[in-house]
Amino acid sequence: MAPSGLKPDEYAVYSLLFERAPLTATQMSDFLGMPLSTVLDYLKSMSDAGHLSRIRHPEDGRAVQLRLSARGMAAFRRAHDYFEVVHKQFVGSLSVPVDRVKLALEAMDDAAQNLSRAERPRARLGG
Numbered sequence: 001m002a003p004s005g006l007k008p009d010e011y012a013v014y015s016l017l018f019e020r021a022p023l024t025a026t027q028m029s030d031f032l033g034m035p036l037s038t039v040l041d042y043l044k045s046m047s048d049a050g051h052l053s054r055i056r057h058p059e060d061g062r063a064v065q066l067r068l069s070a071r072g073m074a075a076f077r078r079a080h081d082y083f084e085v086v087h088k089q090f091v092g093s094l095s096v097p098v099d100r101v102k103l104a105l106e107a108m109d110d111a112a113q114n115l116s117r118a119e120r121p122r123a124r125l126g127g
Contacts, residue, residue: 001079001082001083001086003082004078004079004081004082004083005075005078005079006075006076006078006079009042010042010045010079011076011079011080011083012032013028013032013039013042013046014046014051014068014072014075014076014079015076015080016028016031016032017066017067017068017072017076018068018073018076018080021065021066021067021068022055022065022066022067023065023066023067024057024063024064024065024066025039025040025043025066028043028066043066046072049071049072049075050069050071050072051068051069051071051072051075052066052067052068052069052072053066053067053068053069053072054066055067
């Protein structure tokens, strides 16, 4: 992703704002599964680059909602165009059809979620 101007993690943050804006920083933290402090670091970089617009929250005068500025949209579109090219190349290089890969990943996700809900047996040390 480096030639696109955004790193993969940055692309995820930009993509969230592209798809779901306007959002508060807290909402972004929840969607991304990142600590709020990490999201705030991304937002500072985006703001410094002129890629972020802030608007007053319609229901909470103390809060602001965030969206990509025109410059941020241009940066996102460049990165997205690059991502699409690389994604097509990646999918084309898979040794099995992408549908089978998706099914395998879904099965792994289901298994991980089931395991996290199940009571784990306690291991006995020393014997």
